[in-house]
Amino acid sequence: MARPEKFSAGGDPREASRQQVVSVIRAAGQIARIDIAQETGVSPATVTAITAELIRAGLIEEVSPGSAPSTPGRGRPRVSLRVRGAAHILAGIKVSSGTISTILIDFDGTTLSEHEAPLPEAQMAPEMLVRQIVDTLAAAAAETGRDIGDLSGLGVGVSGVVDVPEGLVHWSPSLTRRNVALRDMLEAALPMPVFLDNDANSVAKAEQLFGDGRGVRDFLVVTIEHGVGLGIVIDGRVYRGSRGCGAEFGHTKVHLGGALCRCGQRGCLEAYVADYALLREAAVTLPGLTGQTPEEKLDALFAAARSGDQTAQSILERASRMFAMGLANLVNIFDPGLIIVSGERMSHDFLYSDEVIAMMKTQVLQVDAPPPEVRIHKWGDMMWAKGAAAYAMEGVTELAVRGLNDA
Amino acid sequence: MARPEKFSAGGDPREASRQQVVSVIRAAGQIARIDIAQETGVSPATVTAITAELIRAGLIEEVSPGSAPSTPGRGRPRVSLRVRGAAHILAGIKVSSGTISTILIDFDGTTLSEHEAPLPEAQMAPEMLVRQIVDTLAAAAAETGRDIGDLSGLGVGVSGVVDVPEGLVHWSPSLTRRNVALRDMLEAALPMPVFLDNDANSVAKAEQLFGDGRGVRDFLVVTIEHGVGLGIVIDGRVYRGSRGCGAEFGHTKVHLGGALCRCGQRGCLEAYVADYALLREAAVTLPGLTGQTPEEKLDALFAAARSGDQTAQSILERASRMFAMGLANLVNIFDPGLIIVSGERMSHDFLYSDEVIAMMKTQVLQVDAPPPEVRIHKWGDMMWAKGAAAYAMEGVTELAVRGLNDA
Numbered sequence: 079m080a081r082p083e084k085f086s087a088g089g090d091p092r093e094a095s096r097q098q099v100v101s102v103i104r105a106a107g108q109i110a111r112i113d114i115a116q117e118t119g120v121s122p123a124t125v126t127a128i129t130a131e132l133i134r135a136g137l138i139e140e141v142s143p144g145s146a147p148s149t150p151g152r153g154r155p156r157v158s159l160r161v162r163g164a165a166h167i168l169a170g171i172k173v174s175s176g177t178i179s180t181i182l183i184d185f186d187g188t189t190l191s192e193h194e195a196p197l198p199e200a201q202m203a204p205e206m207l208v209r210q211i212v213d214t215l216a217a218a219a220a221e222t223g224r225d226i227g228d229l230s231g232l233g234v235g236v237s238g239v240v241d242v243p244e245g246l247v248h249w250s251p252s253l254t255r256r257n258v259a260l261r262d263m264l265e266a267a268l269p270m271p272v273f274l275d276n277d278a279n280s281v282a283k284a285e286q287l288f289g290d291g292r293g294v295r296d297f298l299v300v301t302i303e304h305g306v307g308l309g310i311v312i313d314g315r316v317y318r319g320s321r322g323c324g325a326e327f328g329h330t331k332v333h334l335g336g337a338l339c340r341c342g343q344r345g346c347l348e349a350y351v352a353d354y355a356l357l358r359e360a361a362v363t364l365p366g367l368t369g370q371t372p373e374e375k376l377d378a379l380f381a382a383a384r385s386g387d388q389t390a391q392s393i394l395e396r397a398s399r400m401f402a403m404g405l406a407n408l409v410n411i412f413d414p415g416l417i418i419v420s421g422e423r424m425s426h427d428f429l430y431s432d433e434v435i436a437m438m439k440t441q442v443l444q445v446d447a448p449p450p451e452v453r454i455h456k457w458g459d460m461m462w463a464k465g466a467a468a469y470a471m472e473g474v475t476e477l478a479v480r481g482l483n484d485a
Numbered sequence: 486m487a488r489p490e491k492f493s494a495g496g497d498p499r500e501a502s503r504q505q506v507v508s509v510i511r512a513a514g515q516i517a518r519i520d521i522a523q524e525t526g527v528s529p530a531t532v533t534a535i536t537a538e539l540i541r542a543g544l545i546e547e548v549s550p551g552s553a554p555s556t557p558g559r560g561r562p563r564v565s566l567r568v569r570g571a572a573h574i575l576a577g578i579k580v581s582s583g584t585i586s587t588i589l590i591d592f593d594g595t596t597l598s599e600h601e602a603p604l605p606e607a608q609m610a611p612e613m614l615v616r617q618i619v620d621t622l623a624a625a626a627a628e629t630g631r632d633i634g635d636l637s638g639l640g641v642g643v644s645g646v647v648d649v650p651e652g653l654v655h656w657s658p659s660l661t662r663r664n665v666a667l668r669d670m671l672e673a674a675l676p677m678p679v680f681l682d683n684d685a686n687s688v689a690k691a692e693q694l695f696g697d698g699r700g701v702r703d704f705l706v707v708t709i710e711h712g713v714g715l716g717i718v719i720d721g722r723v724y725r726g727s728r729g730c731g732a733e734f735g736h737t738k739v740h741l742g743g744a745l746c747r748c749g750q751r752g753c754l755e756a757y758v759a760d761y762a763l764l765r766e767a768a769v770t771l772p773g774l775t776g777q778t779p780e781e782k783l784d785a786l787f788a789a790a791r792s793g794d795q796t797a798q799s800i801l802e803r804a805s806r807m808f809a810m811g812l813a814n815l816v817n818i819f820d821p822g823l824i825i826v827s828g829e830r831m832s833h834d835f836l837y838s839d840e841v842i843a844m845m846k847t848q849v850l851q852v853d854a855p856p857p858e859v860r861i862h863k864w865g866d867m868m869w870a871k872g873a874a875a876y877a878m879e880g881v882t883e884l885a886v887r888g889l890n891d892a
Contacts, residue, residue, distance in 0.1 A: 092528055121499060124531070239852055248852040257853055296727060308818070312719050319820025320703055321854045329850045330814040334739065334806055343848060345810075399741055403752075407737040411715070411818065413726025441750060443736045445646055445655040446664055447728045 092128075094315060095120045096479065097472050099128050100137065100161065104187055105292060108141050108158040129159060135478040137165050137185065161186050166230035166474050169215055170467025172277060172459045173236045173252050175200040175304055178210055179459035180218040182229070183467045187288060192460050193218035201251065204258040212267050226269065231477075233273045233470030234264065235280030235462055237305065241322035245274045248323060251304070273473040277301070277462055278325065279316050281420050282309025283472075284465030286316075290418055290453055298414045300327065300405065302421035302429055305352045308408070328352070330407065332400050350400040351429060359393045383428075394428050402434045406441035409450055420455045430454050499535075501722060502527045503886065504879050506535050507544065507568065511594055512699055515548050515565040524700075536566055542885040544572050544592065568593050573637035573881050576622055577874025579684060579866050580643045580659050582607040582711055585617055586866040587625040589636070590874045594695060599867050600625035608658065611665045619674050633676065638884075640680045640877030641671065642687030642869055644712065648729035652681045655730060658711070680880040684708070684869055685732065686723050688827050689716025690879075691872030693723075697825055697860055705821045707734065707812065709828035709836055712759045715815070735759070737814065739807050757807040758836060766800045790835075801835050809841045813848035816857055827862045837861050 098118045103109055106117075111129060115122040132138045141158040163186030172179045178197050182190040195214050202210070211234065212226075219226050238250030245261025247253060253260075261274040275283075282299040285291035291299075295314050301307035308327035310317040318324060328348040329341055336345030340354060349355050353376055360367055360379045367382065369375040382390035405417070419430045428434070439449050505525045510516055513524075518536060522529040539545045548565040570593030579586045585604050589597040602621050609617070618641065619633075626633050645657030652668025654660060660667075668681040682690075689706040692698035698706075702721050708714035715734035717724040725731060735755040736748055743752030747761060756762050760783055767774055767786045774789065776782035789797035812824070826837045835841070846856050 092526075119499075123534075127530075239850060241852075241854070248854075310818075312724060313722070315720070317719060317819075320822035320857065321820050321852065323850070323852055323854075324818060324820030326817040326820075326850045330817050331739075331810050331848055332741065334810050341850060343850075403738050403741050407814070408818075410733040410737045411717075411731060411815075412724075413728050413731030413733075415727035441738055443646060443730070443733045443748060443750075445648070445728065445730055447648070447655075447730075450727065 093476060095124060096128050096132070097475065098314060099125060100132065100475055101287060103138055103159050104161045104287075108160040110156040110158050112156070114159070131479050131482065132475075133159075135475075135482050136162060137475060137478055138162060163188060166471070166478075167224070167228055168467045168470045168474060169218065169229050169232045170280075170463040170465065170470060171211055171214070171232065171234045172280065172462035172466060173197075173207065173211075173234065174459055175251065177459065178214050179463045180214050181460055181463040181467055182218055182222060182224075183464065183471070185471065187468070187471075189464070191218055191222045192463075193221060194459070201254050203254050204260060204263060207252065208260075208263050208267055211264060215268070229270050231271050231273065231470035231474040232264070232268060233275065233280070233466035233468070233473070234260070235275050235277035235466040235469075236260070237277045237303065237307065239323045239326065240274060240276040242275055242279070242318050243322050245272070246322075247274070271470075271473060271477060273466075273470045275466060275469050276307070276309075276323075276325070277466075278307030278309040279318070280309075280462050280465035280469060281307075281457070282311050282316050282465070283468045284457070284461050285309075285418055285420075285455070286311055286314075287468045287471075288464065289457075289461075290416065290455065294416055296412070296414055297416040297418060298408060298412060299418045299420055300408070302351075302419065302426050304354075305348050306401075306404075310412070327404065327408065330404060332403055347400060347404045351397040356393055356397060360390070363389045363393070380428075398428055398431070398434050399437065401429050402437035403441060405434075405438040409438070409442045414450050417450055417452045418455050419452060420457055422456055422458050500883060502531060503535050503539070504882065505721060506532060507539065507882055508694060510545055510566050511568045511694070515567040517563040517565050519563070521566070538886050538889065539882075540566075542882075542889050543569060544882060544885055545569060570595060573878070573885075574631070574635055575874045575877045575881060576625065576636050576639045577687075577870040577872065577877060578618055578621070578639065578641045579687065579869040579873060580604075580614065580618075580641065581866055582658065584866065585621050586870045587621050588867055588870040588874050589625055589629060589631075590871065590878070592878065594875070594878075596871070598625055598629045599870075600628060601866070608661050610661050611667060611670060614659065614667075615670050615674055618671060622675070636677050638678050638680065638877035638881040639671070639675060640682065640687070640873035640875070640880070641667070642682050642684035642873040642876075643667070644684045644710065644714065646730045646733065647681060647683040649682055649686070649725050650729050652679070653729075654681070678877075678880060678884060680873075680877045682873060682876050683714070683716075683730075683732070684873075685714030685716040686725070687716075687869050687872035687876060688714075688864070689718050689723050689872070690875045691864070691868050692716075692825055692827075692862070693718055693721075694875045694878075695871065696864075696868075697823065697862065701823055703819070703821055704823040704825060705815055705819060706825045706827055707815070709758075709826065709833050711761075712755050713808075713811075717819070734811065734815065737811060739810055754807060754811045758804040763800055763804060767797070770796045770800070787835075805835055805838070805841045806844065808836050809844035810848060812841075812845040816845070816849045821857050824857055824859045825862050826859060827864055829863055829865050 102117050115125045163184040165185040170181045180193040236250050239248040247258045247260045264272040278301045299309035306328035308325040329346045331345040332347050333345040337349035339346035339349035367378040369378045509524050522532045570591040572592040577588045587600040643657050646655040654665045654667045671679040685708045706716035713735035715732040736753045738752040739754050740752040744756035746753035746756035774785040776785045
C-alpha cells in the first residue's frame, strides 16, 4: 500500500502548512483564503497554492458567495472555503485493557458512529488483536449501513512504545509479543491505509483538532490510565522523537534505584503511580482488601483511603507526590503554556487533585510570570479513538494530495 | 530601536525557512537554488522568493557561473549563491563567573577577533554589567581597527533564567538583582540591536551553525559549568518555552524532598552536581581540604578523589549517578538522535565519563533500536560567545529582510 514516507515524522514544512490550513478551515466551518493566511501565519500565496491542491484532491470546496455570510456595505462578498465532509470516512480505534473502542467520523470531523466491544483478553497475540480490530471495524461500519470498503483510512492508538514511522509496536501491555509490525499486519488484512500511534499521541491529536489544544502552538497532554502517558505538541506538531518512541514520561526516573518497574528498571514514575504499583503496596500492607480482580482491589484501596485508613492514604499520598514531581519536571523542561491532564477514571482523581497541582507548582522554577495553566479533561476512550481517527484524517489528506502530485 | 516582534519566539514559518536557507548557503560556501531546496525541504518556489529577498537585503549574492565549480559535460553551469561576509559584523558575548568573553564575526561566520577580560566581581549590579559589556565591546572593536558603530548587532548569553522574547533576566548568578530588563538597558547604551539569550541556548546555536548540530533536526545540548544547562533544538529551532524560560534541566527534581538547591527548592539536579553542591558535602566531611577560593577547594576535592580518598570519591559518585539519571530522563522524554555534552572544565570530566554515559543508557527505556549518540564537546567560553553572535546574526537577518518589506 502506498504510504507517504515522511508523513509520520511530520518533517515536510509544506505538509505542516497543509495540515494547518485544513485544520483551520475545518474549525471555522467556512473561511476566506485571506483569513486562513491570517490565522495560520502561512503566506497568502502559499495558502492559494495549498487550497488549490486541496480543491483538486476533492478535500475542500469553494462556497458560492451567495451562501456565505457577507459583511453589509463592503461590496462583493469574498469566496469562502469549507471542508467536504463527504470526501472521506475515517475510522479510529483505541485498544484498551479489555475493551476496544471504535469511532467513525467524516472528513468534517463529525461523528458517524461509536462502537465499543469487549476484548477476550487484556493481552493478546498480535494475530488475535488484528482479528478483533477487523471484526469490530466491520461491525461499526455495518451499524451505519456501510461496508468496510467505504472507509478511507484507519487510525489505531495503542499504549506502550510505538515506533510511529515504522508502524512497529516495540512493546505494549495489549500484546503478548514484542516488536510487532502491527501496521503492516493490519494493512494486509484491511483494504485501507492504517496509521498507528501511541495512544497518548492520539489524545494530543484529539485535543489539537477538537479540544483545548485548538490554536495552541505548544502544549503537553498527560494521560492517566493504567499507566502514565505523555503527548508533546511543539509548534503545532506532535513531537515523536528520533526513534519514534519519545515522550516516555511514565519511565522517567523519580527516585534513583527506587521501586522496581514493570519495564525492569528502577525508580520509574509508573513504579509509584500505576495501578500495579498501588496494588503491590496494598498487597503487603493491606492484605484484607476485598476484591478478586485488580479493578475491585483498587476500588477497595480507594474506599479505604476515603474512609480514613492511614496506610491506604499513605499509598495514595506517595503516588501523588511522585506524580507532582514528575509534572513539575515536565514544566521545568518545556515551560508549556498549557498542560492538559486527561484521565477518564474517576478513581484516579487523587492524581490530579487541586493539592497535586499546587504541589507541582511549588516545584516549578519560580519566576515572576504565572506558571502554566493546567486543565483536567475527563475524556473517555471514545475521545482517544477520535484522536486516532484524526491522525488517519491527516494521513489520508497527505495521501490524496501526493497522489494528485504523482499522477 | 525597531525590533522584530516575534523573532525571538521563532513563530513565523517563513522566518524559519529563511534562517534555514541562509544557514545552508553559509555552510555550503556556495550552492545553487535547487540544491538549497533539496537540503532544506523548502519548496523551490519559496527558495526563489526567499533568496530574492536576501539578495535585495544585501545578505547574499549570486556567484557568476564562471567562478562556480561546474560539473563537466552537464551543460551550462548553474548560478550559485553565497553569503556576503562583509554585509555585517556581529558581536557575541558570554558572561561567565569572573570573565567576559567577546567575539566578532562577519556575516559568513568567520571570526574577526576574540577578546577576553576579567570581570571585577562574579556578581554585579546590572548597571555595572552593562558598563563592562560596553567597554569590552569597544576594546574588541578597536583591536580590529574598527569602531563600535561598525557592528550591526550584539548577542549576549548569560546563565540563569532568561525570558528571551522580553529580553528580561528573571534571575542570573551574574546579577545582584532579579527581573532585569538587560536587553533594553544594553540597547539604550549601544547603537545596535541586542539579542539576549540563555547561555545554554547560545551553545545550542553554536552547535547548530558551526558544530555537530549542523544538519541535525532534533538534538539536545547539555552544558556543564558551575551549574547544568540545557539547550533544546526541535525541528531546527531552539525551543524556548512559553514564558521564554524552559529547558531548566538543572532544576528538574531527581529526589523528592532531597538536597536543598540555591533556588530554594529541594532535590534539584544542581543540588547534587553543581560546584556549590560538591563543596557543601566536602565542607562537612573533608574539612582538611586545602584552598582558599571555591576553585582551589574543588581542585583539592578532585585530587583527593583521584588519590583514592573514599569520601571524596563518594561525593563525586553520587553526583555522577544523579547526572546519569537526569540525562536518562531527557532521553526518555525527547528520544533525541544526538545529545551533545558541552563542558569546558577538565575537572568536571567525572560527569561525562564513559561510566556515566553507560549508567545513563541502562536507565533509558530499552527498545530494539540503538540509544542516542552522546558526543562530548569541550568548547571554551569563546564558542559560547560565538553562539551568542550567531543568534545576533539571525536577528540581524530578520531585521534586514523586514526593513526591506516595510520600506
